[in-house]
Amino acid sequence: MKIKCFILLFLFGTIPSVFAQFIGFEDGVPEAFKVSGKGEVKTSSLFYKEGESSLEWDFQPGSALNVQISPLSLNAKQEKQFGITLWIYNEKPQQDSIRFEFLNKAGEVSYSFSYHLPAAGWRACWISFEYMKGDKKDKNIVAYRLIAPNRKGRIFLDRLTFPEEKMNLRTTPDQQLPANNGLSNRDLWHWCLVWKWEQQSYDIPLASKLTAQQKSDLKTIEQRLTDFLEVEKAPKGRINAAYKTFEKAAIHPSAAGTGFVGTPIVAPDELNRKKGEMSLNDIETMLSGFAIDAYYNQNETSRKNYFTVFDYAMDQGFAFGSGMGTNHHYGYQIRKVFTTAWLMRDAIYKHPHRDAYLSTLRFWAALQETRQPCSPTRDELLDSWHTLLMAKFISAMMFPDAREQEQALSGLSRWLSSSLCYRPGKIGGIKVDGTTFHHGGFYPAYTTGVLATVGQFIAFTNDTGFELTEDARWHMKSAFIAMRNYCNFYEWGIGICGRHPFGGKMGSDDIEAFANIALSGDLSGQGNTFDRGLAADYLRLVRNEDTPNARFFKKEGIKPAQAPQGFFVYNYGSAGIFRRADWMVTLKGYTTDVWGAEIYVKDNRYGRYQSYGSVQIMGKGNPVSRAGSGFVQEGWDWNRLPGTTTIHLPFELLDSPLKGTTMAHSKENFSGSSSLNGKNGMFAMKLMEREYENFTPDFVARKSVFCFDNRMICLGTGITNSNADYPTETTLFQTKYDGKDSKVGNDNYWLHDGYDNYYHVVDGTVRTQIAEQESRHEKTRAVTKGKFSSAWIEHGKAPKGETYEYMVLIQPSDSDLDELRKTPVYEVLHRDQTAHVVYDKKTGITGYAAFETYQPVDDKLIAVIPAETMVMYAKESAKGIRLSICDPNLNIKEKAYTTREPSRPIRKEIRLKGHWTLASPMESVQVEQQGENTVLTVTCQHGQPVEILMDNK
Secondary structure: OHHHHHHHHHHHOOOOOOOOOEEOOOOOOOOOEEEEOOEEEEEEOOOOOOOOOEEEEEEOOOOEEEEEEEEEEOOHHHHHHOEEEEEEEEOOOOOOEEEEEEEOOOOOEEEEEEEEOOOOEEEEEEEEHHHOEOOOOOOEEEEEEEEOOOOOEEEEEEEEEEEEOOOOOOOOOOOOOOOOOHHHHOHHHHHHHHHHHHOOOOOOOOOOOOOHHHHHHHHHHHHHHHHHHOOOOOOHHHHHHHHHHHHHHOOEEOOOOOOEEOOOEOOHHHOOHHHOOEOHHHHHHHHHHHHHHHHHHOOHHHHHHHHHHHHHHHHHOOOOOOOOOOOOOOHHHHHHHHHHHHHOHHHHHHOOOHHHHHHHHHHHOOHHHHHOOOOOOOOOHHHHHHHHHHHHHHHHHOOOOHHHHHHHHHHHHHHHHHHOOEOOOOOOEEOOOOOEEEOOEEOHHHHOOHHHHHHHHHHHHOOOOOOOOHHHHHHHHHHHHHHHHHOOOOEOOHHHOOOOOOOOEOOHHHHHHHHHHHHOOOOOOOOOOOOHHHHHHHHHHHOOOOOHHHHHHHHOOOOOOOOOOEEEEEHHHOEEEEEEOOEEEEEEOOOOOOOOOOEEOOEOOOOHHHHOOEEEEEOOEOOEOOHHHOOOOOOOOOOOOOOOEEEOOOHHHHOOOOOOOEOOOOOOOOEEEEEEOOOEEEEEEEEEOOOOOOOOOOOEEEEEEEEEOOEEEEEEEEEEOOOOOOEEEEEEEEEEOOOOOOEEOOEEEEEEOOOOEEEEEEEOEEEEEEEEEEEEOOOOOOEEEEEEEEEEEEEEEOOOOEEEEEEEEEOOOHHHHHHHHHOOOEEEEEEOOOEEEEEEOOOOOEEEEEOOOEOOOOOOOEEEEOOOEEEEEEEOOOOEEEEEEEOOOOOEOOOOOOOOOOEOOEEEEEEEEOOEEEOOOOOOEEEEEEOOEEEEEEEEOOOOOEEEEEEEO
8 A cells, every 4th residue: 555655646746757768777867767665776887788877776575666657548559559668687587577567547557567587687578568467448657667576686777668659560479578479379470489489398208218320320410510510711701700799899797796798789670780789690790700710720719709708698688588579580690600509519518508508599599399390380481491490400419418419300300391391371381383482472582591401401311310201302302393493594583583683593502402302312203212303403503513412423324404394383473484495484473362572662662563474584694594684683674574564654653652561462363374284384364453552553454475385475455554644565575785686677576685585566566775774773772774675565555455466486596587487376366355365386285364254156175264264275196185274373262461271172164065085084173075065174273284185085
């Protein structure tokens, strides 16, 4: 009662109101901070997390630290967004808590939470009102207080913000605030789960004694890891960087007799470099540099510095059970902490703080997740594989007890194997078509590094009891094969680049992973000692580099593979890849389930049109590359990615329209590709634009591309929008000018792009130019310039029902070009809003893009194709045909950024003229005769074509 009376007096007395957004306690104790009961509050330089002082609260049982504030009235939205952030220094681990209470005018507690004190050092205290306890009925707050535990002690407070008006959404639950964030069960943000995983126990028992084989396997893996991490010479640059950073850190023991003072270390979201603060990457710089110098050069000073930095890092919050406020994506900043800790392992084992160091490493590696198998619906695995798999592996191998090594490595191998299943819906991981997902979409830029890291694990554990399961390696192989297919030579097309329009490629580590998985066993089913197909792919990609694996494969008689040939369907990305010789075409659209582009405020600002039916040819360079094929950013007109139908906007209107991320989905589901016999294929899409700022929501078109041998027939109909300010156009090509005229003779409708690709326009008003172009950099908006050769079909402003038709010849020979200019090689059988149908005379293939239900009168085979279906067929024999049917719709129920909802089957009923039978039974196909017609009921799923051999009775 006495405390309550004091609070009421405190609230309504003469103490002036203080409303401070941020308090660093550099200027003394704020007037609003008062102690009730026994104890005192003062500023102190013994510890600090900002500036050079903090608030020291010395307390006795029953005392409270009271803080008056300007009245704060919360509505429902503010209750979610508002909260308090500060850091608390605790000198000794305690099994008790500081209780925070937020009070209304009557002195009643509306909101509260307990901050646990089980660790020594600085720990973050970030929490929003949404995740506090209390009845929360009165949302008018006039004061808050900290209630001391029932003992004598002291804590230090710093970096206090109240009210924090926009709490970080990715606040991390930890040992201090375990129930801090309702998103902690959303494994899209896996860093929020590290403390939750810490509560798991191994379901793999700890062996009482290891077998001789287990001991041998662990020794083998230890040697492989050491061989992998050791270098011939210590890099001086990293050592120098460690000493330079160490000097700035100014670490020295606190005058309190425990702990340290020095440059504050905080997570990147809180970091202020201008104030001299440091972050996790500075810890990595120091620890890795000192470890290298101590290990390779036997430098005793570096050895001492290494442990000083490690102790300081733990004191600052990089420690077991600490979330540092928010530690999102931290794996990118600390990878070298783990690789160099392996070099220091013997010194760590001998150190008095060994257990603290090892528990820190295990915790931040999230090794605790692997105590149980990976959940089949775990999201965003690419981030975990890429940034933390090596950390998990090393921390598992650093248990001093070999029995614990065996348990941890068994758990990790099982976890990784179970994570390498085909993942449902749009969650991160590998899909059934080999595409790899991140951020709810197909994302090659995040796949590189993943292949390398998983490949390294495969190499470390090959032929031991810890190797991945065959299923896991088979699934991984499908991702390798997919990347091989959509990269030329090492690079992928702009349409599938995510937010990195002119960047990203397979690296040397990714390529080495082809060899690692090849050596793990034959996944081709042929019973060889290794996978000869993957080995051949490796030799192609490694080119002339003399590596140990290359020498081994050559000795075994392996020849480098040829570039992939054929048409590859990747409808989890609404994409198709068309390849012959050494060239590759990337075709790209988007749907309700597939976003068109990832646009950040400072990344890919102008990338809106990446998936508007792009048709990008990469076929030049040594090796083949984007730049070698004429695609460079300097001067690039972001409105003119080849194949796209776009409204040609000034860059300020094309710029990222949203404050955060723009990942526009269509409202249409018909966009993607199909193939026939894996050799030829097609792409079709219903294009529509979303209703965002500076977009034109009534912009629609129907587009298709039919791919045969080295020819593409591109059709467009129904091109319509109300934008009367800027013209609509379909781009044929835009390539860096190579000095050649784009016209073939005097014919305006036969053009070439300067890179041996020819374009024949049958329908459409053609415009061409060779010009010095001024553009903007996709990150900085800086002006860029370059000379380009471009051609496009002009549809005019506010077009209504406009159309186009053109053929592309990819690197034809002179004789082929002459022949095709004289004699049409294809026939458009239908082209309107209902369907696009093309017959290719050379291959004998007919392709159908049925946008609506298509019922032709004169077709020899087709009676009815249902809406939103792609069909291709050709004669297979005198009385037989090969037929493929595809609905590219993933048919995922939940429409969300990312979802565990799986792709659902879709039944398509195709009516063929005449009586047809299956050459052999198929589970996904039923055949029924109805009069003079044959009804095929085909079950489509995952956007994959169903291919059928049929015979005519």
